[in-house]
Amino acid sequence: MTDASMASRVVRSSDYIPCEEAFVDTRLPGREGKMNYCIIGPGVAENEKQVVHIAEPHGFNVGGVSLPTGKINSLHSHTTAEVFLVCRGNWRFFWGYDGTDGEAVLSPGDVISIPTGTFRAFESVGSDNNFMLSWLGEDDPGHVTWANDVIEGAAEFGFYLRKDSSLVDVNAGDEMPASEDLLQPLSEAELLQFNRTSPAEMSARVYNVAQFAGLPGAFADCGLAGGAKRYHAIIGEGCHELGPARAHVLNPHSFSLGAVEAAPGNGFLTHRFGVKQVLTIGAGEWEVVLGDDHFSVGPEDTVSIPAGIWRSFRNTGTEPGIAYLATSGDLHADIEWAPDVLQQLG
Ligand SMILES: [Fe+2]
Structure with missing residues (x-):
């Protein structure tokens, strides 16, 4: 791979391009100013104007969202x-089909599935x-199902969804589809098919690196110079070397999610995996090496790591660093260490 192809895998948060009308709800009162981002994969965006930074399939999608204070992303x-x-x-x-099954206020560092x-x-x-980053399962995460008042309310502002969830903007001159081609509100029987989730069930699916010690010695390099780190198994089987360590959230997502916490000068020595990974910086300044190419990245930056390439990353800042690592697939991913690391391990 060329330098250019590696550089195109590093998407800096300062370069994230939002879409202000990514979804059918964006013209409803109280929804103004919602910014949606597609960093890896098209996600579930309904508007063809949404910019997708990296279109290559990874087995999951990575996006982001920001909202003015008091504004809502609809049910x-x-x-x-x-x-x-x-x-x-x-x-x-x-959450819940009328939004009253439970609520939770989340703060920086919280991960919720x-x-x-x-x-x-x-x-x-x-x-x-x-700002929130988001991961969506599968290469094709399908379409969003909106609550009925969203579909009905959006029509007053010229927004409709076809049955394939593509957006029709009548105000921008789109032709109004025949009514049989438009998405219809859900019947009561259909609404009752959706899940109910109790507050206790939801709170068991929230994890914050700051509130847990993390796993020591999760990787063979943890005892080597520059390899000290703690690993947080947040979702799925992950990529650690601890055997069947149970993650905080266990049901299949099509990816696993872990977090690496490292003090300045430490991180991950050179290794590789046979599946794609996406590194997202939570805190600190990091150097990521992909093959022969070195990149400096910071908070909220995203790095797509191809399968099979030798890679390392290291906290180059002066503060503790956190890097989130999403690994493609529901199976545990086995690590392969570079020859120089194996030599140090003896
Ligand atoms: Fe969503």
């Missing part, structure tokens, strides 16, 4: 996993300086 459901990492701001999540088939919504509470 909707997904057919695949949806996981959020609160990077900045405070967010009130609420929302069960598939559960209606969920969230609003920004506290600060306009806010």
